[in-house]
Amino acid sequence: MSMPVKAHDSTRTNHLGAGTWWQGRSGLLVPLIMAGFSTYLLVGLLTMEVPDDVDRPGPQFFPALVMIAGYVLAILLAIACLRTPEPVDVEASAPAEVEEDKAFSTPVTSAVAASRLAPHEEDEPTTDRQALAEARKEDARHRTHSDFVSLAWGAGGFAAFALILEFAGWILAAALLFWCVARSMGSRKPLFDLTVALTFSSLVYLAFAVLLGLNLPSGILGGGF
Amino acid sequence: MDALMSLFEGFTHAVTPMNLLWVVVGCFLGTAVGVLPGLGSSMAVALLLPMTFALDPTAAFIMFAGVYFGGLFGDSTMAILMNTPGQASAIASTFEGHKMARNGRAPQALATAAIGAFIGGFISCFLVVFVAPALADLSTKFGPAEFFALAIFAFVATSSVVADSVLKGLTALVLGIGISVIGIDSVSGSERFTYGVPELFDGVSLVTVTVALLALGEVFFIASRIRRAARDNTISSSGRPFLSRKEFGEAVPAWLRGTAIGLPFGVIPVGGADVPTFMAYGLERRLDAKRPDPQFGRGAIRGLAAPEAAGSATTGIAMGALLALGLPISATAAIMLAAFRQYGLQPGPLLFDRSPELVWGLLASFFLAMIVLLAINLPFAPLWAKLLKIPDPYLYGGIAVFCGLGIYATSASQFELFILLGIGIISFVLKRYGVPLAPLMIGMVLGPLAETSLRDALIANDGNWATLVSSPITIVLYLLLIGALVYTGTGRVLARRRQRAQRETEPVS
Numbered sequence: 001m002s003m004p005v006k007a008h009d010s011t012r013t014n015h016l017g018a019g020t021w022w023q024g025r026s027g028l029l030v031p032l033i034m035a036g037f038s039t040y041l042l043v044g045l046l047t048m049e050v051p052d053d054v055d056r057p058g059p060q061f062f063p064a065l066v067m068i069a070g071y072v073l074a075i076l077l078a079i080a081c082l083r084t085p086e087p088v089d090v091e092a093s094a095p096a097e098v099e100e101d102k103a104f105s106t107p108v109t110s111a112v113a114a115s116r117l118a119p120h121e122e123d124e125p126t127t128d129r130q131a132l133a134e135a136r137k138e139d140a141r142h143r144t145h146s147d148f149v150s151l152a153w154g155a156g157g158f159a160a161f162a163l164i165l166e167f168a169g170w171i172l173a174a175a176l177l178f179w180c181v182a183r184s185m186g187s188r189k190p191l192f193d194l195t196v197a198l199t200f201s202s203l204v205y206l207a208f209a210v211l212l213g214l215n216l217p218s219g220i221l222g223g224g225f
Numbered sequence: 226m227d228a229l230m231s232l233f234e235g236f237t238h239a240v241t242p243m244n245l246l247w248v249v250v251g252c253f254l255g256t257a258v259g260v261l262p263g264l265g266s267s268m269a270v271a272l273l274l275p276m277t278f279a280l281d282p283t284a285a286f287i288m289f290a291g292v293y294f295g296g297l298f299g300d301s302t303m304a305i306l307m308n309t310p311g312q313a314s315a316i317a318s319t320f321e322g323h324k325m326a327r328n329g330r331a332p333q334a335l336a337t338a339a340i341g342a343f344i345g346g347f348i349s350c351f352l353v354v355f356v357a358p359a360l361a362d363l364s365t366k367f368g369p370a371e372f373f374a375l376a377i378f379a380f381v382a383t384s385s386v387v388a389d390s391v392l393k394g395l396t397a398l399v400l401g402i403g404i405s406v407i408g409i410d411s412v413s414g415s416e417r418f419t420y421g422v423p424e425l426f427d428g429v430s431l432v433t434v435t436v437a438l439l440a441l442g443e444v445f446f447i448a449s450r451i452r453r454a455a456r457d458n459t460i461s462s463s464g465r466p467f468l469s470r471k472e473f474g475e476a477v478p479a480w481l482r483g484t485a486i487g488l489p490f491g492v493i494p495v496g497g498a499d500v501p502t503f504m505a506y507g508l509e510r511r512l513d514a515k516r517p518d519p520q521f522g523r524g525a526i527r528g529l530a531a532p533e534a535a536g537s538a539t540t541g542i543a544m545g546a547l548l549a550l551g552l553p554i555s556a557t558a559a560i561m562l563a564a565f566r567q568y569g570l571q572p573g574p575l576l577f578d579r580s581p582e583l584v585w586g587l588l589a590s591f592f593l594a595m596i597v598l599l600a601i602n603l604p605f606a607p608l609w610a611k612l613l614k615i616p617d618p619y620l621y622g623g624i625a626v627f628c629g630l631g632i633y634a635t636s637a638s639q640f641e642l643f644i645l646l647g648i649g650i651i652s653f654v655l656k657r658y659g660v661p662l663a664p665l666m667i668g669m670v671l672g673p674l675a676e677t678s679l680r681d682a683l684i685a686n687d688g689n690w691a692t693l694v695s696s697p698i699t700i701v702l703y704l705l706l707i708g709a710l711v712y713t714g715t716g717r718v719l720a721r722r723r724q725r726a727q728r729e730t731e732p733v734s
Contacts, residue, residue, distance in 0.1 A: 030396065051415065056684070057683055058413060066402050073399055177625055181444060181622040182618035204630060208630065
């Protein structure tokens, strides 16, 4: 609770890596994931135990193709990222819905830019473009970095939920998860949140475990059930 | 008339008071999830999957049908009222639909969407009844080489043709295929990439990946940018959701054209309904430009009617393709496939012989779901928008809890929850850097099909690679694929050139 939530925290412009070479190049995370995953496959391939009489192509054949493709893509992505770093306050500051559009790919017919490195809203109507530009101006104030404190509350809350679920039982663990995510979303009423969280997790327990018979752990509260 | 008789029998299975209740419950819940911002119909199916395990297979799938179609309705409701499409297939509806709503015609826009989805869905379901058995027959002619060609077609289409960055599309695809090879190899029985962890023997569950990618990743993504100024686009819609005779007359041809465009895409594996919806929108726009008083850009009813009908038509046929071929066209179909397997059923030609009452009951329930949806959406669509009054923290808190619930209820394992978290974080990173998620799903779903059919084909022909292109069906598929690549390649170059020219002539607004 030591981190009060402010609407516009001005210190956040000086985020990790601001002004250094790394700025705009955090996209290297994607090739890193790719390389990491390919290495996971590589180690798995090397240590795989395969019976001698297996039909060729054996179980390593297809994953090996995937692994090679993974390394090649990691290198290409890294090159693309190094050559054209993310513009500091354009690309990533597009509002969430626009990101969403991108995340689910743009179809053939709109056949927009072949390179995704530049934002492409040329096809959109003028008013939408204006709205985009405004949102960007708004965003430029605190730059494009992600809010890792919020993220940590969300992800940490889920990790805690997974850890204590079987011991503490559904009602307590799910309430904790709810509370952490609510907090990560900027809620500033911890006590009220707690009552909402407990009510919600209890209702879910009643509906799914008691009525539908799903197997949810009752945990330390479960003596009587 | 065999098909009609079977369908009739299907209705007798589906129309029991209990099953009707499940359709209604499914439609209701599906719409509720679809309406939530950022969550689409495939998410609705994935989140509500565990709930159906308490039911018998027929009731479960009947409920699924309701959830799925309900999710689609919810997507377009939000696309129109809030300009936030829950799924790519609803994006085309936002263009004219949201404008109609902004011009004070929100109820009419919602009615247009609902009726369009109804028409597209109804026609496609009707076709499925006749086409599915034929498709099932056709698929018996498919050997490993043909299935491999189909999988490759889907891979390339989703990652390169449909996605806008080939590099990022392929990245997502390779990650998806990579995740799908984890687990015990079905051909040789050797452990792959499990590192001795027993939980990985069965591989990473598709449901876990879906929930992680689409729901948990979304929660993290939104959490990471809450300090950003939010724009509230919501448009309240009140008034009677009626179309005047004139509006109806406007929309009818668009509904029908949209349906016609959507139908063939139900069997083409390009990742679902987003391509046909955009094609339908594009066609209407071009037709509109030829009219004396162009309506597009001012909330054209046809620009909304066509994509809605197209999306729904594709969905209906895609369900038929799933049942008859066992081939999942979209992420949602893939989750349905996972659900079938959970009940020990394998969609495909044999399903029609082995469990006809289930197949025909499911087809019949599609029709029921359509009617129920029309009934609960036409009068109550504005009410759904009230769901958005839930404060964000509680909305996403609830979604996170449901992610945990869904995965724990299907797997009863802590380990699976950590996998969910891990993939959720990866999904956040991918979203953050604009990597499309759809190819990852398709890779995950069709990866095993591609691998086993490739190996079967090669083993059966002593490692002769020529066998992959030895049949007419495979040759046609590969030619189509090359054609699509060339077409989109030139299309992109032309579009860029046009945009550049346009930018030079038109001053920046």
